[in-house]
Amino acid sequence: MISYVTLSDNDLVAYLKDGDKAAFTEIYNRYKGLLYIHAYNRLRNQQEADDVVHELFTSLWTKRGELVLRTQLSGYLYQAIKNRIIDIYSHKKVESTYIVSLQQFINQSEAVTDHLVRENELTALIEKEIGALTPKMRVVFELSRKANLSHKQIAAKLELSEMTVKKHVNNALKILRSKLGLLTCLLYIGHH
The missing domain is CATH 1.10.10.10 (Winged helix-like DNA-binding domain superfamily/Winged helix DNA-binding domain)
Known part of the structure; x- marks a missing residue:
């Protein structure tokens, strides 16, 4: 049995692309808190920050097959959150x-x-x-x-x-x- 907590981000992404829900859950648990804090610091609204993080992870799961990372997973997630926040402001x-x-x-x-x-x-x-x-x-x-x-x-x-x-x-x-x-x-x- 795989211990997802010990896997690198790159390994988790590989499992995620194959539709592994446990890998997705580990990515979620690893980054949801930091992404929420980042979103809240920009939006100053708990509901909007929750929504933007939720939408990001929903999109990550639904588009997992098309996922192409040109950077580390953390960089990809922060850029995705930033883009969503910019969309909200726009x-x-x-x-x-x-x-x-x-x-x-x-x-x-x-x-x-x-x-x-x-x-x-x-x-x-x-x-x-x-x-x-x-x-x-x-x-x-x-x-x-x-x-x-x-x-x-x-x-x-x-x-x-x-x-x-x-x-x-x-x-x-x-x-x-x-x-x-x-x-x-x-x-x-x-x-x-």
Whole structure:
């Protein structure tokens, strides 16, 4: 019987490629703690750090047959974690940019020439979150965003006051911001 604890990383990788679950478990036990600490130090969020480590090991197992190491296993795992963290920051930066852009568009309450391009980008990004808004808030928000109606037009169409329309739009933005988790220091990882 093989004692996986005593095997080198290279031997473990060879067993892993053959689908050996015990070798995978040993790699996991050997590196999960260090990778979590590294991820947490960058993300400052326990759930995100857990998720990124879990996704890395899931990917390592599912793609074990295609695994090609050009460096030591530890170097490969750290680079993979770093890449995943960069992806998280990039995604959040994109979300932040689009939500700020949407806020400016709604605050101006006027047609913007790139509205259709903006709408398509925003739709893909936040459609799921919009679906979770209260029905009235969602209707007001979608009339503002999709139909490009002014607060006054929406108020007339829905028989609401302009103040109520504005309140619904602002509350929707507040909810979307909280759900999309805007960060204050998006480029932190790029400088470390």
